[in-house]
Amino acid sequence: xxxxxxxxxxxxxxxxxxxxxxxxxxxxxxxxxxxxxxxxxxxxxxxxxxxxxxxxxxxxxxxxxxxxxxxxxxxxxxxxxxxxxxxxxxxxxxxxxxxxxxxxxxxxxxxxx
Amino acid sequence: xxxxxxxxxxxxxxxxxxxxxxxxxxxxxxxxxxxxxxxxxxxxxxxxxxxxxxxxxxxxxxxxxxxxxxxxxxxxxxxxxxxxxxxxxxxxxxxxxxxxxxxxxxxxxxxxxx
Numbered sequence: 001x002x003x004x005x006x007x008x009x010x011x012x013x014x015x016x017x018x019x020x021x022x023x024x025x026x027x028x029x030x031x032x033x034x035x036x037x038x039x040x041x042x043x044x045x046x047x048x049x050x051x052x053x054x055x056x057x058x059x060x061x062x063x064x065x066x067x068x069x070x071x072x073x074x075x076x077x078x079x080x081x082x083x084x085x086x087x088x089x090x091x092x093x094x095x096x097x098x099x100x101x102x103x104x105x106x107x108x109x110x111x112x113x
Numbered sequence: 114x115x116x117x118x119x120x121x122x123x124x125x126x127x128x129x130x131x132x133x134x135x136x137x138x139x140x141x142x143x144x145x146x147x148x149x150x151x152x153x154x155x156x157x158x159x160x161x162x163x164x165x166x167x168x169x170x171x172x173x174x175x176x177x178x179x180x181x182x183x184x185x186x187x188x189x190x191x192x193x194x195x196x197x198x199x200x201x202x203x204x205x206x207x208x209x210x211x212x213x214x215x216x217x218x219x220x221x222x223x224x225x226x227x
Contacts, residue, residue, distance in 0.1 A: 004156075031212055042117075042202045042217030043157065050212065091156070100145050100206065100213050104156040 002026060004105035006092050012111045013082055020078045021108045025094030032075050033102060034067055035091040036060065043091050043104075049075060050097075082112045115140040117205050119218030126193050127226050134221045136203035137185045145206040145213055146179060146186050151220075152199045160201075161188070193225045 005024045013019050025032050030051050035043035046065070048056045051072040061067075064082075069075040079086055089109050093102040116139040126132050138146075144165040149157035163170045163177045163186065170177050174193075179186040190197055200220045206213040 040220070042119075042204070042220050045214065045216070048212060048214075055212075056209070056214070095212075097211075100162065101147070101159050102213075102215065104149075104158070106156045 004092055004094050004103050006105040006108050008108060009106060010109050012113065014113050015084060016081055018078065018080045019082060019110065020076055021090055023075045023092030023105055026103055029094035029096050031095045031097060032069055033093045034077050035093065037089040037091055084112050086110060087112045115143060115205055115207060115216040117203060117216050117218040119203050119221055121221060122219065123222045125224045125226060128193060128195060130193055132190045132193055132223055134188045134201055135185060136218050138205035140207060141184065143205040143207050147204050147206065148177060148188050149202045150199045151202065157202060195225050195227050198223055198225045
Protein backbone atom coordinates (compact mmCIF):
# COMPACT_ATOMS: atom_id res chain seq x y z
CA UNK A 1 0.00 0.00 0.00
CA UNK A 2 1.57 3.26 -1.12
CA UNK A 3 -0.91 5.53 0.62
CA UNK A 4 -0.63 7.36 3.93
CA UNK A 5 -0.52 4.98 6.87
CA UNK A 6 -1.16 5.60 10.55
CA UNK A 7 -0.53 3.54 13.65
CA UNK A 8 -2.13 2.51 15.83
CA UNK A 9 -5.61 2.53 14.31
CA UNK A 10 -7.25 2.53 17.72
CA UNK A 11 -5.99 3.60 21.13
CA UNK A 12 -7.82 3.40 24.43
CA UNK A 13 -6.13 5.06 27.36
CA UNK A 14 -6.91 6.30 30.83
CA UNK A 15 -7.09 9.97 31.65
CA UNK A 16 -3.69 11.35 32.54
CA UNK A 17 -1.69 8.91 30.43
CA UNK A 18 0.53 9.91 27.53
CA UNK A 19 -0.08 8.59 24.01
CA UNK A 20 1.90 8.76 20.79
CA UNK A 21 0.65 8.26 17.25
CA UNK A 22 2.66 7.71 14.11
CA UNK A 23 2.04 8.80 10.53
CA UNK A 24 3.90 7.58 7.46
CA UNK A 25 3.15 9.85 4.50
CA UNK A 26 3.35 8.98 0.84
CA UNK A 27 7.08 8.60 0.27
CA UNK A 28 7.73 11.53 -2.07
CA UNK A 29 5.44 13.96 -0.22
CA UNK A 30 7.32 16.69 1.62
CA UNK A 31 4.28 18.26 3.29
CA UNK A 32 2.52 16.65 6.23
CA UNK A 33 -0.53 17.72 8.19
CA UNK A 34 -2.28 16.60 11.35
CA UNK A 35 -6.02 17.06 11.84
CA UNK A 36 -8.48 16.16 14.57
CA UNK A 37 -11.99 15.01 13.75
CA UNK A 38 -14.77 14.62 16.28
CA UNK A 39 -18.11 12.94 15.65
CA UNK A 40 -20.28 14.88 13.26
CA UNK A 41 -17.60 17.42 12.42
CA UNK A 42 -15.13 17.96 9.65
CA UNK A 43 -11.39 17.59 10.19
CA UNK A 44 -9.84 20.49 12.12
CA UNK A 45 -6.30 21.57 11.32
CA UNK A 46 -3.74 20.99 14.06
CA UNK A 47 -0.29 21.43 12.55
CA UNK A 48 1.74 21.42 9.34
CA UNK A 49 5.26 20.30 8.43
CA UNK A 50 7.30 21.06 5.37
CA UNK A 51 10.06 18.47 5.37
CA UNK A 52 11.26 18.41 8.99
CA UNK A 53 10.19 21.96 9.82
CA UNK A 54 6.97 22.54 11.74
CA UNK A 55 5.73 25.72 10.09
CA UNK A 56 2.30 26.23 11.57
CA UNK A 57 0.37 25.19 14.66
CA UNK A 58 -3.29 25.75 15.39
CA UNK A 59 -4.47 27.31 18.61
CA UNK A 60 -6.23 23.96 19.11
CA UNK A 61 -2.79 22.47 19.76
CA UNK A 62 -2.38 23.02 23.49
CA UNK A 63 0.91 22.68 25.35
CA UNK A 64 0.06 19.04 26.00
CA UNK A 65 0.36 18.30 22.30
CA UNK A 66 3.65 18.00 20.47
CA UNK A 67 4.42 16.86 16.96
CA UNK A 68 7.69 15.98 15.31
CA UNK A 69 8.96 14.97 11.92
CA UNK A 70 12.64 14.39 12.67
CA UNK A 71 13.91 13.28 9.28
CA UNK A 72 11.26 14.78 7.07
CA UNK A 73 9.62 11.42 6.57
CA UNK A 74 7.32 9.92 9.24
CA UNK A 75 5.77 12.08 11.92
CA UNK A 76 4.66 11.51 15.49
CA UNK A 77 1.95 13.26 17.48
CA UNK A 78 2.19 12.99 21.25
CA UNK A 79 -0.50 13.96 23.73
CA UNK A 80 0.60 14.25 27.33
CA UNK A 81 -1.71 13.97 30.34
CA UNK A 82 -4.67 13.00 28.17
CA UNK A 83 -8.12 14.36 28.98
CA UNK A 84 -11.53 13.00 28.02
CA UNK A 85 -11.92 15.93 25.63
CA UNK A 86 -8.99 14.60 23.64
CA UNK A 87 -11.12 11.66 22.46
CA UNK A 88 -11.33 12.01 18.69
CA UNK A 89 -10.05 10.66 15.40
CA UNK A 90 -6.56 11.98 14.63
CA UNK A 91 -5.98 12.17 10.89
CA UNK A 92 -2.71 12.65 9.08
CA UNK A 93 -2.47 13.88 5.50
CA UNK A 94 0.38 14.52 3.09
CA UNK A 95 0.90 16.43 -0.11
CA UNK A 96 3.57 17.39 -2.57
CA UNK A 97 4.84 20.94 -2.98
CA UNK A 98 3.23 22.61 -5.94
CA UNK A 99 0.05 20.54 -5.69
CA UNK A 100 -3.10 21.16 -3.69
CA UNK A 101 -4.52 17.72 -3.00
CA UNK A 102 -3.99 16.35 0.47
CA UNK A 103 -4.07 12.57 0.81
CA UNK A 104 -5.42 11.35 4.11
CA UNK A 105 -4.47 8.38 6.21
CA UNK A 106 -7.05 6.09 7.86
CA UNK A 107 -6.71 7.87 11.19
CA UNK A 108 -6.07 6.88 14.78
CA UNK A 109 -9.17 6.76 16.94
CA UNK A 110 -8.33 7.82 20.50
CA UNK A 111 -10.65 7.05 23.39
CA UNK A 112 -9.77 8.53 26.77
CA UNK A 113 -11.58 6.88 29.66
CA UNK B 114 -9.78 32.85 10.27
CA UNK B 115 -11.78 31.12 7.59
CA UNK B 116 -15.25 29.81 8.44
CA UNK B 117 -17.04 27.28 6.24
CA UNK B 118 -20.73 26.50 6.66
CA UNK B 119 -22.31 23.47 5.00
CA UNK B 120 -25.94 22.54 4.42
CA UNK B 121 -27.83 20.32 4.77
CA UNK B 122 -26.37 18.16 7.52
CA UNK B 123 -28.31 15.14 6.27
CA UNK B 124 -29.80 14.40 2.87
CA UNK B 125 -31.86 11.44 1.70
CA UNK B 126 -32.58 10.91 -1.99
CA UNK B 127 -34.03 8.14 -4.07
CA UNK B 128 -31.64 6.27 -6.29
CA UNK B 129 -31.40 8.03 -9.64
CA UNK B 130 -32.32 11.45 -8.26
CA UNK B 131 -29.91 14.36 -7.91
CA UNK B 132 -28.30 15.58 -4.70
CA UNK B 133 -27.09 19.10 -4.01
CA UNK B 134 -24.90 20.19 -1.11
CA UNK B 135 -24.19 23.86 -0.48
CA UNK B 136 -21.36 25.62 1.32
CA UNK B 137 -20.44 29.19 2.13
CA UNK B 138 -17.08 30.59 3.15
CA UNK B 139 -16.05 33.80 4.84
CA UNK B 140 -12.54 34.68 3.63
CA UNK B 141 -12.44 36.18 0.14
CA UNK B 142 -8.76 35.16 -0.08
CA UNK B 143 -9.74 31.47 -0.30
CA UNK B 144 -8.67 30.23 -3.70
CA UNK B 145 -9.09 26.45 -3.72
CA UNK B 146 -12.21 24.45 -2.87
CA UNK B 147 -11.93 20.67 -2.53
CA UNK B 148 -14.74 18.24 -1.79
CA UNK B 149 -14.04 15.07 0.16
CA UNK B 150 -16.10 11.89 0.51
CA UNK B 151 -15.78 9.88 3.71
CA UNK B 152 -17.37 6.48 3.93
CA UNK B 153 -18.08 5.04 7.35
CA UNK B 154 -14.84 4.13 9.10
CA UNK B 155 -12.69 5.17 6.16
CA UNK B 156 -10.39 8.04 5.30
CA UNK B 157 -11.60 11.21 3.55
CA UNK B 158 -10.95 11.03 -0.19
CA UNK B 159 -10.92 13.89 -2.66
CA UNK B 160 -13.69 13.57 -5.24
CA UNK B 161 -13.51 16.91 -7.03
CA UNK B 162 -11.96 20.33 -6.54
CA UNK B 163 -12.21 23.78 -8.08
CA UNK B 164 -9.95 26.80 -8.15
CA UNK B 165 -11.17 30.33 -7.65
CA UNK B 166 -10.57 31.29 -11.29
CA UNK B 167 -13.09 28.71 -12.49
CA UNK B 168 -16.87 28.90 -12.11
CA UNK B 169 -17.80 25.29 -12.74
CA UNK B 170 -16.15 21.91 -13.06
CA UNK B 171 -17.64 18.57 -13.97
CA UNK B 172 -16.41 15.01 -13.65
CA UNK B 173 -18.91 12.40 -14.87
CA UNK B 174 -21.86 12.50 -12.44
CA UNK B 175 -20.26 15.05 -10.13
CA UNK B 176 -20.09 18.80 -10.66
CA UNK B 177 -19.06 21.73 -8.53
CA UNK B 178 -20.02 25.37 -8.99
CA UNK B 179 -18.39 28.41 -7.41
CA UNK B 180 -19.77 31.91 -6.95
CA UNK B 181 -16.88 34.06 -5.72
CA UNK B 182 -18.98 37.17 -5.34
CA UNK B 183 -21.45 35.48 -3.04
CA UNK B 184 -18.74 33.29 -1.50
CA UNK B 185 -20.62 30.07 -1.94
CA UNK B 186 -20.01 26.82 -3.75
CA UNK B 187 -22.05 23.70 -4.34
CA UNK B 188 -21.65 20.02 -5.11
CA UNK B 189 -24.08 18.39 -7.51
CA UNK B 190 -24.38 14.63 -7.86
CA UNK B 191 -26.64 13.39 -10.64
CA UNK B 192 -28.11 9.90 -11.11
CA UNK B 193 -27.27 8.98 -7.55
CA UNK B 194 -26.37 5.39 -6.72
CA UNK B 195 -26.34 3.54 -3.38
CA UNK B 196 -22.54 3.64 -3.37
CA UNK B 197 -22.74 7.43 -3.25
CA UNK B 198 -23.98 7.09 0.34
CA UNK B 199 -21.33 8.67 2.57
CA UNK B 200 -20.47 11.88 4.40
CA UNK B 201 -19.36 14.68 2.10
CA UNK B 202 -17.18 17.56 3.30
CA UNK B 203 -16.64 20.81 1.51
CA UNK B 204 -13.55 22.85 2.26
CA UNK B 205 -12.07 26.24 1.53
CA UNK B 206 -8.36 26.72 1.26
CA UNK B 207 -6.07 29.73 1.50
CA UNK B 208 -2.44 29.94 0.43
CA UNK B 209 -0.48 30.36 3.65
CA UNK B 210 3.29 30.29 3.81
CA UNK B 211 3.47 28.38 0.55
CA UNK B 212 0.93 25.71 1.40
CA UNK B 213 -2.84 25.46 1.25
CA UNK B 214 -4.44 25.85 4.68
CA UNK B 215 -7.71 23.94 4.50
CA UNK B 216 -10.84 24.63 6.55
CA UNK B 217 -13.55 21.98 6.37
CA UNK B 218 -17.29 22.26 6.64
CA UNK B 219 -19.23 20.16 9.13
CA UNK B 220 -20.24 17.53 6.61
CA UNK B 221 -23.39 16.26 4.90
CA UNK B 222 -24.51 12.70 5.43
CA UNK B 223 -25.97 11.55 2.12
CA UNK B 224 -28.20 8.50 2.04
CA UNK B 225 -29.23 7.12 -1.34
CA UNK B 226 -32.28 4.91 -1.00
CA UNK B 227 -32.41 2.02 -3.49
